[in-house]
Amino acid sequence: MTDAFELLMSIGEAASIYALVALSYMLVLRPTGIINFAVGEWALLGAFLSVSTVVTLKLPYPLAVLLVLAGVGAIAWLTERLTIRPMVERAAPLMTLILLMLAVDIVYREAAVWGYGTANHFAPMPFGSGRVEFGPFGGSTQSLVVIAATVLVFAATWYFFERTVQGKAFEAVAIDRTVASLMGINLARVTALSFFAAGAVAGLAGMLQAPLTTASYLMGLPLTIKGFSAMVIGGAGRVEGAVLGGLVLAASERLVLRYAPVPSAFAIAIPLLLLIIFLLVRPTGILKAKGAA
Amino acid sequence: MPRLKYGWTTLALASALAVAGWAVPAPASAQTVKIGVITDRTGNAAFYAGQIETGLNLALKEINAAGGVNGQKIEILYEDDQNKPDLSATKARKLVGEGAVVILSISSSTTTQQAQSVTLETKTPHIAPANSADTLTTRLDNPYFFQMGPLGSDQMRTLINYTGKRFKKVALLSDSTGLSTLTAKDFKNEMTKAGIEVVVEQVIEIGATDVVPQLQRIRAANPDAIVVAAISIAEVTLFFRGYHQLGLKYPVLASYNLSVPAYLDLAPNLLNGTFFVDVFDPDKVQAKQFIDKYTAEYKKAPFGLPAFGYDAVYFVADAVKRAGSSTDKEKVRQAIADTKNFVGVIAAKDTALGFPPNKRTGYPPKGSVIRVIENNKHGKVVSSGY
Numbered sequence: 001m002t003d004a005f006e007l008l009m010s011i012g013e014a015a016s017i018y019a020l021v022a023l024s025y026m027l028v029l030r031p032t033g034i035i036n037f038a039v040g041e042w043a044l045l046g047a048f049l050s051v052s053t054v055v056t057l058k059l060p061y062p063l064a065v066l067l068v069l070a071g072v073g074a075i076a077w078l079t080e081r082l083t084i085r086p087m088v089e090r091a092a093p094l095m096t097l098i099l100l101m102l103a104v105d106i107v108y109r110e111a112a113v114w115g116y117g118t119a120n121h122f123a124p125m126p127f128g129s130g131r132v133e134f135g136p137f138g139g140s141t142q143s144l145v146v147i148a149a150t151v152l153v154f155a156a157t158w159y160f161f162e163r164t165v166q167g168k169a170f171e172a173v174a175i176d177r178t179v180a181s182l183m184g185i186n187l188a189r190v191t192a193l194s195f196f197a198a199g200a201v202a203g204l205a206g207m208l209q210a211p212l213t214t215a216s217y218l219m220g221l222p223l224t225i226k227g228f229s230a231m232v233i234g235g236a237g238r239v240e241g242a243v244l245g246g247l248v249l250a251a252s253e254r255l256v257l258r259y260a261p262v263p264s265a266f267a268i269a270i271p272l273l274l275l276i277i278f279l280l281v282r283p284t285g286i287l288k289a290k291g292a293a
Numbered sequence: 294m295p296r297l298k299y300g301w302t303t304l305a306l307a308s309a310l311a312v313a314g315w316a317v318p319a320p321a322s323a324q325t326v327k328i329g330v331i332t333d334r335t336g337n338a339a340f341y342a343g344q345i346e347t348g349l350n351l352a353l354k355e356i357n358a359a360g361g362v363n364g365q366k367i368e369i370l371y372e373d374d375q376n377k378p379d380l381s382a383t384k385a386r387k388l389v390g391e392g393a394v395v396i397l398s399i400s401s402s403t404t405t406q407q408a409q410s411v412t413l414e415t416k417t418p419h420i421a422p423a424n425s426a427d428t429l430t431t432r433l434d435n436p437y438f439f440q441m442g443p444l445g446s447d448q449m450r451t452l453i454n455y456t457g458k459r460f461k462k463v464a465l466l467s468d469s470t471g472l473s474t475l476t477a478k479d480f481k482n483e484m485t486k487a488g489i490e491v492v493v494e495q496v497i498e499i500g501a502t503d504v505v506p507q508l509q510r511i512r513a514a515n516p517d518a519i520v521v522a523a524i525s526i527a528e529v530t531l532f533f534r535g536y537h538q539l540g541l542k543y544p545v546l547a548s549y550n551l552s553v554p555a556y557l558d559l560a561p562n563l564l565n566g567t568f569f570v571d572v573f574d575p576d577k578v579q580a581k582q583f584i585d586k587y588t589a590e591y592k593k594a595p596f597g598l599p600a601f602g603y604d605a606v607y608f609v610a611d612a613v614k615r616a617g618s619s620t621d622k623e624k625v626r627q628a629i630a631d632t633k634n635f636v637g638v639i640a641a642k643d644t645a646l647g648f649p650p651n652k653r654t655g656y657p658p659k660g661s662v663i664r665v666i667e668n669n670k671h672g673k674v675v676s677s678g679y
Contacts, residue, residue: 010505
């Protein structure tokens with residue numbers, strides 16, 4: 001039984017990080033149609049910013065969280081203002097915008113190497129690195145921090161979309177940009193806000209992961225792949241899809257690693273395998289978008 | 294005024310020459326011993342190469358302060374190959390053109406292999422101070438190339454010998470990088486030959502966020518010890534976190550990778566009790582002196598990598614001195630090949646570097662040691678050679 005409870009914590013922790021990255025993808029994808037492959041690098045910037053604020057400047061953790069959210073959010077917002085918007089104004093096709101973000105992705109990574117070097121950086125766990133037991137559950141304090149922070153983020157996201165006018169405007173733009181704009185919704189503002197929020201969420205994912213894996217300039221790409229897989233599995237049309245996709249992905253990876261009679265190297269293929277299956281068989285993901293045919 | 298005029302003329306002439314593509318020789322450099330160094334400052338071997346550079350620079354400073362070699366100062370010419378093999382060959386050619394009498398390759402083994410095509414063609418002595426790939430001296434019959442670093446196979450034998458004396462069944466852990474996969478395969482073959490049973494093999498994926506399932510499988514197999522062949526810093530750190538999170542008690546034995554002190558900062562106090570292969574015995578006289586000098590210069594303690602660089606410069610200085618020339622590359626090559634019993638900072642006590650007839654690997658086969666991590670520091674040597 002010990003094994004099962006430890007695994008549940010492990011699945012919860014990984015699913016949380018995958019879900020946050022998937023949510024970041026979704027926040028940009030839904031109103032703009034851009035599949036933003038720079039999310040992993042936003043997470044990387046969040047991880048490095050957390051090293052600067054927590055380790056170098058020794059700021060209190062809550063303040064560091066706010067600075068990471070605002071910092072990566074601002075970088076994402078600036079990216080939209082300086083690169084995406086001028087292209088949209090010149091009526092660039094969607095594929096151009098996706099490729100543009102891939103290029104920006106490289107700029108982020110090289111900038112991180114320039115600022116922080118190629119060495120791995122230590123990021124401490126805010127509540128110590130020991131083992132905690134929580135009833136029958138066993139894990140690190142960081143597992144609990146990651147899961148709790150993710151629950152908070154998704155609760156806030158749910159509130160935003162379901163209970164605020166701004167959130168409704170987002171939904172409207174996601175359903176039909178032209179009609180939404182005819183209804184008086186400011187498209188540029190929605191796009192700018194979506195980039196800011198997506199940057200903040202991805203930055204938080206990086207900050208939460210850094211104490212587990214250290215912060216390194218190579219940490220972005222795996223998150224880009226895992227988050228994308230989680231979004232496709234869960235369904236890109238609904239916020240709940242990010243959570244569900246993250247859970248399915250994390251659980252299948254870990255259950256195969258733990259119980260399947262195959263070499264553990266095989267588990268590397270699971271996200272890609274699930275990605276292919278879902279794209280072929282159920283491209284909408286498990287949860288279809290509201291109002292979708 | 295005439296002097297000034299003359300100065301301008303010289304400058305103009307020099308510029309014209311430079312534009313025309315001729316090198317303008319700096320007057321002072323004709324009297325220096327030029328060592329070309331191919332390093333990596335921007336690629337994924339940059340961390341390792343940077344450490345070796347600190348040792349090179351310290352030795353350079355010491356030797357020049359003591360008057361240099363045969364009355365000439367040593368000069369190091371650095372070139373960055375970004376850990377790219379094709380670029381490494383180009384940089385080797387550039388260094389030969391600039392008059393390097395010896396080239397040191399401190400980037401990764403693959404780039405060193407490629408640079409050899411140039412050193413063979415231009416008959417330039419070429420030394421790899423730290424590379425450990427077994428094939429560097431066998432793939433190409435290049436009489437100008439010499440390897441000072443310990444062979445991977447000798448390090449593995451040292452670790453397996455120590456493991457085999459104490460444990461009969463082990464878990465083998467690697468990560469999904471190509472190098473770690475190969476290392477794990479070699480480890481398994483050699484351990485099986487040595488009568489050690491590998492009861493469970495686990496791989497950590499690059500980018501994983503935890504290793505709980507893998508460690509549970511290891512726990513289920515109940516080995517006597519865990520042998521770590523993983524080399525990626527984030528994933529090795531992840532292993533030590535998971536090990537403590539699950540409260541495991543199995544002894545941990547690890548490759549030379551664990552001699553990088555960064556782990557002590559990235560997973561503070563989680564590595565205590567871990568055994569690892571090293572080239573550095575802090576109780577050796579030469580190592581003690583090196584630790585003092587290095588700490589005075591850089592305000593931090595050295596480890597194996599800086600020592601490789603430090604030894605390399607003294608090694609070259611010794612060869613150039615015996616060759617009696619800083620420009621005759623053939624004489625320098627012969628002096629390197631004739632080196633016997635060079636005692637430097639690296640390698641176990643009572644061993645020495647040297648090149649047996651017809652061999653171009655100079656590290657003493659039994660020169661690797663096993664050390665244990667104590668109180669979050671690289672501790673004493675517990676075993677030496679195999």
